[in-house]
Amino acid sequence: MMKSAYTIFFVLLISPLLLPAQKPAAYYTFDETTLLKDVIGGNSLNQDMYSCSLQTTGSVSGKGVSSDNDNCILVSNFFRNGTGARAFTIEFLFRGKQFLYLSFPVFNLKIGFQYAFCDFNTVSASAKDEWRIPLNGSGIGSYDYWADGNWHHAVFKADAAAGTKEIWIDGQTIPAFKKDKLPRSNFVFDRSDGFKWVKGLDEVAFYNAALSDDMIRQHANEIKAGGHYTFIRNTKVPDRVAVESETANKTINTPQSVDVKEFAPGYPNYSVQATDQLKAFALPRFPEKNPMNRNFPWLDISYLHRELPGNGGKGFGKLNPQKAVEMVDEMAxxxxYYIEVPCLRQDSASAAATYRDPSSLAGSLVRYANAHPELPLSTIILQAQNRPVHAGFDRNLPYVSAQDLPDNYYLRGSNGKPVKEQNRKWLSPLMPMDVIQKDALTAQFYLRQLTHVLKRPIDIINENGEVFGHTRPESLLQSDPAVKAHMLRTGYSASRYSGWFLNKLDSTYRATIQGYPPLRRSSFSFYNVTAVNSMYWPDYAIRKNVNSAFNNINYSTPDFYPGTPRNWRLAAGSNNGYGALAEGRQKEMAMGVTLFSPFISAGWGKETDNVRPAQWLGLLKSMMMLGADFYYVGYFNVTGPNGWPDGAGPNDPRGYVYQVAMPVYAQETAARAFEFISKGTLLDPQKGKDRAYTFRLDGQKENQLIMARQLGKRYLIYGSVQPNSNLMGNGQVEESTSIRIGNQTIRFNIRRQGSVYVLDLSGASPVFYQLDSWHQYEHPYFWKQDFEIEAENPDNINTPGNNLIGTETGKSNYDFTSFTSYIKTSSIPDRVSYRFIPRKPGSLYCYVRARANGSSTLPIQISGGNNMRASVAVSGKQWKWYRVDLGGNYKWQVQEGQQQTLEIRRTAASIEVDKIMITNNSQIPL
Known part of the structure; x- marks a missing residue:
């Protein structure tokens, strides 16, 4: 019986490196009549001590073993009471997403693999060495390689005489898998040892020596050939093992280290300006009735629109108000997106002059906003940067951060004097609110100046709100006797009391601003009103209504700033990953906040560090599953202690303009399944585990992020493959997975950019179709300009039922790794329509992939610049492409940006349509 093409060898050795010493002290093939018998010494592994209940499984060299019990320890006791070992090797095959070999009860030896690292910890007579290797490279240096579901050969060897430890995978090692300069004293173990997390184990060998490199390669080749290990050196075996990846890069140091198709055109010397890129991206495909609110641009148009000279230029670029208007017009x-007009923090004369100057950035955007009242308008205010003196008050900096107010505004000790903590005074929750009103009147003053030049209302105002910070420590609050007594009366914890205080500040601030009549109907939101990271931030429940309502819900506003690929799963400091958001959303949903609007960014550092477009799109679709309606899309050109990051100016917008597009592609997917998002139940099968697993379904690897929402007998299923580095080869672009839904195992494909499906179990046979198949993994500049449209995604019917759609797989009912879904034209209620907007003028051709029970005619109509009708003769039960003859001419002319609509009407005949293709190609294979 052959195992799969890859294997991982674990080798433990304890003696001088001589060819006669290459024979193991124990060897388990699991092919003996007595399954766990040592074929060298006759001793057996013990599966009974910890109730392993092992099963046999097919392996590349016969049989292996596995256990479904995560508490199982398959006891080997090879190192029982072992001391004085000079060298050792453990060698074995494994399959799965984790394993562990350890000594116990004291973990003097620990060899383990899980997401996304490998441990090789040892203890010697003189020191402990804890060695953790991040699996964030490519090839054998990546988690994805180890956990790919194939059998792998692993060798772990340590040599005290040489002071070294090494790891080998499939006959290879890399510099990251070698460690030297270790203490040269004997290794120490403990009373017992064995394997844990046995999901696939075979060909286990223990050595009292450090296995030679040649023998490791020989064993890898023998396993690859489907055999067992032999222990006499075969000089005919090649020194190297043919595997998929010969190298495993650890750093991105050349353009060849990455897939340039994931970066903007010309990378690293960008060759297409940001506005031109955005205008070339394939447009999002929203349905006719788009339920999604507009996105709020926190991208700073004063930087985003600039065009740097030459390819890969550095510096600021030239301020160009006309180009800024062009960018804003494209986005809106x-x-x-909302139009964003800057709210200037200036005195009245300066602001009026700037707003009325048509050559200024703000003035140009005001004129554009006034000319387009049909496009909603947004603006940003920042309390922390207000200058009250502009509004006629007595200070240059905000009152909320002042340190020279009267004592009754601060927390005071029993002596009546302000308490100082971290060398500053702290505002008292019992303070008068007049100073907050003054800050608010300052913000209102800035907004008044803007409304004076606008001929239309402001639709939404966002306050950055970063003035309060974390929950006040209980000891600090209770240092003020009056506050302590008030806390006692309320019964609030420090978190809830801090939330009460912050809500008091924010509510006063907002109410004062919106006391100005032209602003009363504007929506208003604060950053970071959320239950995400609730251990740090003031209580959410008491302040959740401070934001304006959308869809009758006061949306929360957490931030989702993973920053780099490796942070996708949890968080690193302030860089929130999926798990942090999911844990917080779980709490918010329990309070009835079913939808939310997060602040998002794929990163604002070097593009080789920022999350690439496909992974970012995949992550944003997970936010969709958590209930994201719209996004505050951010990019922050910030300086550090030494100025701009590259020493020359802000980052080149040519590199990061993709961040404008990705949230909208996620939105248009959500728009097609909004009833699932707004009404469905988000499944949480791993509830109670670490927050990284909140709302996640268990896939085949840890870097598979899979979620599902249930609405009756229908499910919205999302899955993505998450790399933890931008190195080429770090993770798959597409792969298959499986999950459990009810009593069924569902198999399907997932992609780096995310894959979203509807599974309908309400009929006699399951219906399965994809909402986002047209999304690609490359940077959006490289996406296809053809319109390949799945017929089961009409724009006039969101998530149609199984009466209209059918699915065939050619496999079992629930294996959708290869499937075709289609519409049945006899079940169309009246018509199905599909909209598309060409990015370039020219000639287009239309094709449909269809079949019929016999010979029938499919009526098609296209409207846009011209109204054209056609009848397509469809015959035969095999799927075929048909070119559509539109009024005697197979092509038609379109204008740039002119929306076209294709309609298919109900037919009595039994015709099934799989896909529609709109292309400038006159001859696709039919």
Whole structure:
């Protein structure tokens, strides 16, 4: 019986490196009549001590073993009471997403693999060495390689005489898997040892020596050939093992280290300006009735629009108000964004002059906003940067951060004097609110100046709100006797009391601003009103209504700033990953906050560090599953102690303009399944585990992020493959997975950019179709310009039922790794329509992939610049492409940006349509 193509060898050795010493002290093939018998010494592994209940499984060299019990320890006791070992090797095959070999009860030896690292910890007579290797490279240096579901050969060897430890995978090692300069004293173990997390184990060998490199390669080749280990050196065996990856890079130091298709055109010397890129990206495909609110641009148009000279230029670029208007127009007209007009923090004369100057950035945007009242308008205010003196008050900096107010505004000790903590005074929750009103009146003053030049209302105002910070420590609050007594009366914890105080500040601030009549109907939101990271931030429940309502819900506003690929799963400091958001959303949903609007960014550092477009799109679709309606899309050109990051100016917008598009692609997917998002139940099968597993379904690897929402007997299923590095080869672009839904195992494909499906179990046969198949993994500049449309995604019917759609797999009912879904034209209620907007003028051709029970005619109509009708003769039960003859001419002319609509009407005939293709190619294979 052959195992799969890859194997991992674990080798433990304890003696001088001589060829006669290459024979193991114990060897388990699991092919003996007595399954766990040592074929060298006759001793057996013990599966009974910890109730392993092992099963046999097919392996590349016969039989292996596995256990479904995560508490199982398959006891080997090879190192029982072992001391004085000079060298050792453990060698074995494994399959799965984790394993562990350890001594116990004291973990003097620990060899383990899980997401996303490998441990090789040892203890010697003189020191402990804890060695953890991040699996964030490519090839054998990546988690994805180890956990790919194939059998792998692993060798772990340590040599005290040489002071070294090494790891080998499939006959290879890399510099990251070698460690030297270790203490040269004997290794120490403990009373017992064995394997834990046995999901696939075979060909286990223990050595009292450090296995030679040649023998490791020989064994890898023998396993690859489907055999067992032999222990006499075969000089005919090649020194190297043919595997998929010969190298495993650890750093991105050349353009060849990455897939340039994941970066903007010309990378690293960008060659297409940001506005031109955005206008070339394939437009999002929203349905006719788009339920999604517009996105709020926190991208700073004063930087985003600038064009740096030459390829890969550095510096600021030139301020160009006309180019800024062009960028804003593209975002608002085609990408579901609000217009953003800057709210200037200036005195009245300066602000009026700037707003009325048509050559200024702000003035140009005001004129654009006034000319387009049909496009909603947003603006940003920042309390922390207000200057009250502009509004006629007595200070240059905000009152909320002042340190020279009267004592009754601060927490005071029993002596009546302000308490100082971290060398500053702290505002008292019992303070008068007049100073907050003054800060608010300052913000209102800035907004008044803007409304004076606008001929239309402001639709939404966002306050950055970063003035309060973390929950006040209980000891600090209770240092003030009056506050302590008030806390006691309320019964609030420090978190809830801090939330009460912050809500008091924010509510006063907002109410004062919106006391100005032109602002009363504007929506208003604060950053970071959320239950995410609730251990740090003031209580959410008591302040959740401070934001304006959308869809009758006061949306929360957490931030989702993973920053780098490796932070996708949890968080690192302030860089929130999926798990942090999911844990917080779980609490918010329990309070009835089913939808939310997060602040998001794929990163604002070097593009080789920022999350790439496909992974970012995949992560944003997970936010969709958590209930994201719209996004505050951010990019922050910030300086550090030494100025700009590259020493020359802000980052080049040519590199990061993809961040404008990715949230909208996620939105248009959500728009097609909004009833699942707004009404469905988000499944949480791993509830109670670490927050990284909140709302996650268990896939085949830890870097598979899979979620599902249930609505009756229908499910919205999302899955993505998450790399932990931007190195080429770190993770798969597409792979298959499986999950459990009810009593069924569902198999399907997932992609780096995310894959979203509807599974309908309400009929006699399951219906399965994809909402986002047209999304690609490359940077959006490289996406296809053809319109390949799945017929089961009409724009006039969101998530149609199984009466209209059918699915065939050619496999079992629930294996959708290869499937075709289609519409049945006899079940169309009246018509199905599909909209598309060409990015370039020219000639287009239309094709449909269809079949019929016999010979029938499919009526098609296209409207846009011209109204054209066609009848397509469809015959035969085999799927075929048909070119559509539109009024005697197979092609038609379109204008740039002119929306076209294709309609298919109900037919009495039994015709099934799989896909529609709109292309400038006159001859696709039919």
């Amino acid at each position: 007209s085609n990408w579901n």
